[in-house]
Amino acid sequence: MRFFGCPILAWLTIAGAASVLANEPTYSPNVAADYPDQLLWGDTHVHTSYSTGDSYVAGNNTVTPEIAYRFARGETVTAWNGMRARIREPLDFLVIADHAEGLGLAYEMRDGNEKLLETPTGQAMRAAWEVFDLDPTSREALLDFRRATRGPLPTGIIQTIWERVIERAEAFNDPGTFTTLIGYEWTSSGAAAGRRGNLHRVVIFGDGAEKTRQIVPFSAADSPNPEDLWAFLQRYRESVGGQAISIPHNSNLSNGEMFSRTTFDGSDPTPEWLSLRQTIEPLVEITQQKGDSEAHPVLSPTDEFADFENWNSWAGVVADASAHSCCPDRRDPDFDADARREMMRGEYVREALKTGLDFAAEFGVNPFQLGFAGGTDTHTSLASADNDNFWAQYPNTPPTATRPIDRFVPGWETPLQWETAAGGYMAVWARENTRDAIFSAMQRREVYATTGPRIAVRFFGGWSFKPEDAFAPNVARIGYQNGSPMGQTLDGKGDAPTFLIAALRDPEGANLDRVQIIKGWRDADGELHEQVFNVAVSGARTLENAGSVGSTVRIEDASYDNSIGAPTLSAFWRDPDFDPREHAFYYARVIEIPTPRWPAYDAKYFGSTLPDSVPMVTRERAYTSPIWYSPN
Numbered sequence: 001m002r003f004f005g006c007p008i009l010a011w012l013t014i015a016g017a018a019s020v021l022a023n024e025p026t027y028s029p030n031v032a033a034d035y036p037d038q039l040l041w042g043d044t045h046v047h048t049s050y051s052t053g054d055s056y057v058a059g060n061n062t063v064t065p066e067i068a069y070r071f072a073r074g075e076t077v078t079a080w081n082g083m084r085a086r087i088r089e090p091l092d093f094l095v096i097a098d099h100a101e102g103l104g105l106a107y108e109m110r111d112g113n114e115k116l117l118e119t120p121t122g123q124a125m126r127a128a129w130e131v132f133d134l135d136p137t138s139r140e141a142l143l144d145f146r147r148a149t150r151g152p153l154p155t156g157i158i159q160t161i162w163e164r165v166i167e168r169a170e171a172f173n174d175p176g177t178f179t180t181l182i183g184y185e186w187t188s189s190g191a192a193a194g195r196r197g198n199l200h201r202v203v204i205f206g207d208g209a210e211k212t213r214q215i216v217p218f219s220a221a222d223s224p225n226p227e228d229l230w231a232f233l234q235r236y237r238e239s240v241g242g243q244a245i246s247i248p249h250n251s252n253l254s255n256g257e258m259f260s261r262t263t264f265d266g267s268d269p270t271p272e273w274l275s276l277r278q279t280i281e282p283l284v285e286i287t288q289q290k291g292d293s294e295a296h297p298v299l300s301p302t303d304e305f306a307d308f309e310n311w312n313s314w315a316g317v318v319a320d321a322s323a324h325s326c327c328p329d330r331r332d333p334d335f336d337a338d339a340r341r342e343m344m345r346g347e348y349v350r351e352a353l354k355t356g357l358d359f360a361a362e363f364g365v366n367p368f369q370l371g372f373a374g375g376t377d378t379h380t381s382l383a384s385a386d387n388d389n390f391w392a393q394y395p396n397t398p399p400t401a402t403r404p405i406d407r408f409v410p411g412w413e414t415p416l417q418w419e420t421a422a423g424g425y426m427a428v429w430a431r432e433n434t435r436d437a438i439f440s441a442m443q444r445r446e447v448y449a450t451t452g453p454r455i456a457v458r459f460f461g462g463w464s465f466k467p468e469d470a471f472a473p474n475v476a477r478i479g480y481q482n483g484s485p486m487g488q489t490l491d492g493k494g495d496a497p498t499f500l501i502a503a504l505r506d507p508e509g510a511n512l513d514r515v516q517i518i519k520g521w522r523d524a525d526g527e528l529h530e531q532v533f534n535v536a537v538s539g540a541r542t543l544e545n546a547g548s549v550g551s552t553v554r555i556e557d558a559s560y561d562n563s564i565g566a567p568t569l570s571a572f573w574r575d576p577d578f579d580p581r582e583h584a585f586y587y588a589r590v591i592e593i594p595t596p597r598w599p600a601y602d603a604k605y606f607g608s609t610l611p612d613s614v615p616m617v618t619r620e621r622a623y624t625s626p627i628w629y630s631p632n
Contacts, residue, residue: 035480036429036446039456040438042093043072043383044183044426045202045249045288045375050165051185052102053146055379057132059395061110063381065096065165069172069180072383079382081398085391087384088508089454091425092433093179094383096169097202097375100184100219102149104161105129116157125149158216166209173208175434181205184217186246188224190257197255199226199248202285202375203233206243206439214240225264227273230280243439247373249285252293252311256346259355259368269367274359277367283442284370286349286449286623287424288377289393294589294623295350298341303532305516305591308619309421309451350520350530353626357522357583360630371445371487371625372587374424385452387618388558390422390598401606404599404614418614422598423451427622429458429485445487450622453506459486459588461627465498467572475502475570486587486625492632496578501535502570503590503622510592510620511565513538513549517573521584535573538566538593551594555616558596558604565593580631587626591619 047055048065063080071077074090098104108116109129116122128148132141169180183204190197205212218232226246233244251258263269286294291311300306345351349370356368376383382391392398396410397417408414429446430437441447448457458476462483469478479500484490490497505512515536521529537546552560569590578584597618603610610616 033477035476036431036437036441036485037476038430038432040092040179040428040430040433041454042091042095042179042426042428042438043376043378043385044095044181044204044247044373045097045185045285045377046072046094046381046383047098047185047377047379048096048381049107050096050098050104051379052104052106052149053099054394055098055381056106057136057142057145058379059136061107063395064107065098065168065381066172068096068381068383069094069168071381073172073178077382079391079398080380080395083399085382085384087382088386088389090178091383093181093428093438095181095183095202095204095375096165097183097185097204098165099187100203100217101187101221103158103184103217103219104164105149106145108161113157113160115160119157122157162216163213166212170209173435176432179433179435179438181435181438182207182212186218186220186226186229188220188226190224190255197257198250198253199224199257200250201226201229201246201248201281203229203244203246204439204442206245206435206443208435211240211242227264227276230276233280234276243443244280245283245442246281247283247285248281249288249375249377250290250293251284251347251349251352252291252296254347256343259346259352261346261355261358269359271363271365274363274365274367278365278369281367282369282371282445283373283447283625284349284352285375285377286372287374287421287451289420289423290377291419291421292423292451293347293349296344296348299344299348299351300530300532303530305532305589305619305621308621309423311415311419350518353585354520354522354528354530357520357528357585358526360583361522361526366628369445369489369628371442371447372449372623373426373442373447374449374451374623375426376424385423385425387422387452387596387598387620388601390601392417393420399602399605401602401608404602404610418599418610421451423620425450425452425454427454427457445625446485448486448622448624451618451620453509453592453620453622455506455509455512455590455592455622456504457588457590457622457624458500458502459624459627460484460500461488461490461497461586461629462499463490463493463495463497465500465572470500470502470570470572475500484627486627489628489630491630492580494580496575497586497629499535499573499575499586499627500571501573501588503536503568503588505565505567505592510560510595511538511562511567512569513565513591513593513619514546515569515571516589516591517586518589519575519584519586521579521582523579523582531577532589533573535588536569536571538569539564549593551617553594553596553600553617555596555600556604558600560593560595562593582629583631584629585626586629588622588624590622592621594619
């Protein structure tokens with residue numbers, strides 16, 4: 001945990017006072033606190049050269065998991081393109097989530113894994129790899145290699161490679177300073193006939209080598225059905241006494257499948273299905289480099305901030321020898337508006353939260369009771385989410401003068417690079433920087449996501465908060481003593497719930513524009529609703545007429561200043577339209593003042609001129625995990 005020497009953070013937590021004054025990290029928990037008092041920052045979604053089918057074949061064949069760990073903890077490393085790279089501020093924890101499908105195969109073949117080459121499957125893969133290695137620009141060679149590595153591997157080989165993954169994580173795990181959580185990505189392409197819908201999950205274990213080496217990763221080659229993944233993780237929890245969760249990501253690219261109201265095969269869900277999903281998936285990755293999944297203007301037309309880093313098009317995902325469209329182009333004028341809206345209801349997190357209220361009312365179980373995670377999903381091994389330190393989503397699009405207007409996959413009909421975001425991170429409120437503490441916070445949803453900035457946020461709900469509590473120096477203690485933190489459920493009491501929100505800007509970043517609470521609820525007729533409330537704004541503006549904060553961005557030199565906005569914002573808020581009979585959720589959204597977007601930094605560095613169509617300004621933000629209200 002690092003406070004950048006900023007004593008105002010004591011406003012959010014009493015912990016780490018000595019480290020604040022000395023500008024040093026601390027491990028020892030605050031013995032006076034009986035609540036989570038350390039704010040830890042991490043990336044739960046990093047791909048390295050062990051992701052065979054995309055990271056490795058796209059050029060990241062030298063930046064190993066070891067280098068990814070070293071970069072995340074603050075060391076200077078050499079990127080895949082030979083440039084020196086360093087993160088601005090070290091992370092506190094990291095999950096390397098390489099794809100289980102073909103995990104480490106290309107790197108192990110290049111490294112000469114003898115066990116792999118002893119098998120006919122391994123020999124076929126090696127032959128395909130050699131052809132591709134001779135001409136990595138050949139689309140045919142790439143497709144042949146991907147086909148060769150798609151099928152299941154002998155268990156012994158999988159175990160050998162998985163052991164190496166575990167060994168590296170154990171070697172870099174340093175409790176109190178830098179935590180590594182063992183994980184991988186399960187990469188299913190969905191169930192929709194004739195097209196593909198992203199159903200990808202990041203799998204994270206709360207355990208070390210002793211338990212995780214007793215299994216091998218369950219991959220989409222074993223089953224493309226997420227229900228089978230949940231069953232596998234539940235068996236792991238029961239058979240070895242382990243801890244494991246899966247985190248859906250890029251629901252915005254799922255063709256409406258991620259938050260479907262039915263099971264994978266189209267059946268109605270059972271109470272057992274709902275309960276298992278709720279148990280295994282307490283979090284969702286709400287923001288990352290391939291787009292933000294919080295909300296969309298089509299679904300939330302009255303939310304002025306809903307149009308943030310939406311990936312509205314995606315074509316050219318390769319399944320076999322020919323490319324085909326995986327997802328309809330949301331900007332296509334021939335795409336039926338009603339079909340578009342209905343599909344998108346299964347893609348965006350705010351809609352999922354509302355759908356979850358339906359399940360809660362009918363079954364008493366909410367499978368979409370989701371806390372918010374953020375991750376980069378970088379395939380470069382470099383876990384940087386800063387706009388001024390954006391290395392790329394894939395290694396075949398390194399920083400160049402033309403990068404923003406190049407295709408996402410060079411030579412293929414895919415989105416332009418400027419559509420890629422520089423985000424995001426997960427923030428965790430924990431007692432200490434250890435696996436147990438961080439994983440526990442994930443399970444209880446006391447985590448939140450940002451699009452990159454390290455904005456500190458506290459969010460509490462309860463029945464007895466007072467307006468002055470929001471400005472107390474011990475707001476965290478008041479919040480825990482008299483209410484519940486983000487991620488929890490308030491049981492019905494009849495009175496309108498009250499909320500405390502306290503936010504502090506990234507000490508190295510931009511001031512804050514406003515804090516909002518997003519409410520979703522289900523009325524007595526079963527209709528679902530949402531509303532956005534401004535609860536704190538900077539400057540002399542009012543909540544009712546917040547207007548625009550303005551902008552200090554100078555695109556020509558990719559700069560801004562903090563002459564507008566506020567370094568801290570806090571608020572007490574009571575729901576003015578509360579009905580104790582209605583299921584509801586509330587989460588806080590913190591918006592920064594405008595800042596330069598990564599293409600502006602590229603243009604400045606390379607001295608290039610970009611078309612007006614390239615967005616050069618962004619409004620970065622934080623999303624707290626929700627607090628739910630359940631009637632008695």
